[in-house]
Amino acid sequence: MGPLAGIRVIELAGIGPGPFCAMMLADMGAEVIRVERSSRVPAEFPDTPSSDMTNRGRQSIGVDLKNPEGVETVLRMLESADILIEGFRPGVTERMGLGPDVCLDRNPALVYGRMTGWGQDGPYAHAAGHDINYIALSGVLSMIGRAGEAPTPPLNLVGDFGGGGMYLAFGVLAGVISARSTGVGQVVDAAMVDGAASLATMFATLRSVGMHRDERGVNMLDGGAHFYDVYQCSDGEYVSIGSIEAQFYQELLDTLGLDPADLPNQMDRSQWPALKEKFADIFRSKTRDEWCALMEHTDICFAPVLNPSEAPSHPHNAERGTFIEINGVSQPAPAPRFSATPAATPSAPPHPGQNTDDALAAFGFAADEIVALRASGSVA
Numbered sequence: 001m002g003p004l005a006g007i008r009v010i011e012l013a014g015i016g017p018g019p020f021c022a023m024m025l026a027d028m029g030a031e032v033i034r035v036e037r038s039s040r041v042p043a044e045f046p047d048t049p050s051s052d053m054t055n056r057g058r059q060s061i062g063v064d065l066k067n068p069e070g071v072e073t074v075l076r077m078l079e080s081a082d083i084l085i086e087g088f089r090p091g092v093t094e095r096m097g098l099g100p101d102v103c104l105d106r107n108p109a110l111v112y113g114r115m116t117g118w119g120q121d122g123p124y125a126h127a128a129g130h131d132i133n134y135i136a137l138s139g140v141l142s143m144i145g146r147a148g149e150a151p152t153p154p155l156n157l158v159g160d161f162g163g164g165g166m167y168l169a170f171g172v173l174a175g176v177i178s179a180r181s182t183g184v185g186q187v188v189d190a191a192m193v194d195g196a197a198s199l200a201t202m203f204a205t206l207r208s209v210g211m212h213r214d215e216r217g218v219n220m221l222d223g224g225a226h227f228y229d230v231y232q233c234s235d236g237e238y239v240s241i242g243s244i245e246a247q248f249y250q251e252l253l254d255t256l257g258l259d260p261a262d263l264p265n266q267m268d269r270s271q272w273p274a275l276k277e278k279f280a281d282i283f284r285s286k287t288r289d290e291w292c293a294l295m296e297h298t299d300i301c302f303a304p305v306l307n308p309s310e311a312p313s314h315p316h317n318a319e320r321g322t323f324i325e326i327n328g329v330s331q332p333a334p335a336p337r338f339s340a341t342p343a344a345t346p347s348a349p350p351h352p353g354q355n356t357d358d359a360l361a362a363f364g365f366a367a368d369e370i371v372a373l374r375a376s377g378s379v380a
Helices: 017-027 068-078 092-096 100-106 131-138 157-182 192-199 201-208 246-256 269-283 288-295 315-320 356-362 367-376
Strands: 008-012 031-037 059-063 083-086 111-116 186-191 228-232 238-242 302-304 323-326 329-332
Touching (some): 008 017, 008 068, 017 031, 017 111, 017 157, 059 068, 068 100, 068 367, 092 100, 131 157, 131 192, 157 186, 157 192, 186 192
Parallel strands (some): 083 111
């Protein structure tokens, strides 16, 4: 089930954005085989699934990638695969014997997806880094935070998952479309610094026309505006307001009991700090639930700020099935949704090497070959 049914993906196990990309592909129906190092395969598999939700929806095999027979096993699997995903530093897979030249020689239509922070070249290419570093270099981190304060790391969503995993998923699927029409595969160089920069394209536009300053926390969309921010309620909880358009702003003022005739123009930036204080005083007069009763289902552009424990049970999320349970564990459902080829509920994440025999058999390995590979230590 799912729009990617029939797509075969080999994922060389890594952390963060690579597994997230593989999860997205698996959520949409692709057959994804995660290749774990044999040293990570436990002697016995626990009765409960792995706890890493980003590894859901796929099988896992254990392979000794320092063993030539192990490398050959992966290359043989790639002969019938559409996509390979790897997230090592530049040059690592080449040293393994699984670089792009070798893999594309075995399967000329293969799409070879490479996930790094800095990219395959450039002065930083071989340096270690994390999400915070990649979004810093892209110019994005400098834009996030309150006025007069240091930049605020937005978890690791912008680099690892937005600019990284999602761009890699987009890239390898674009590569598959090209390969299916041309018969020629290629390498996809997905760098988090590139993806984070791309995510900020709209702000490049706003800066070019003078609508966004480099100073943090003074702009319309970064918490500088009184009509686009979060406000604390009397119970210590928060609500979010995004009343940008004039008609939405008017409805907000009506609900807050404010007369626009008594206020400065909405877009007068010099008055935003004072108006934020006025709004903050009003929002502190009621609880979050009381504001929900007044503002939900209106055009104010309002939503309560929910924590991760609250979000799954909110009536909107519950009705849409935005969160699902897999083996009793609540987690985000596959997204987006398709009318003709809906995605199935993903299987629970496997433990490293849990599906070695079944996965190899599906790729054409005979039972005696699998026994021989295990005996040689090539697979676990």
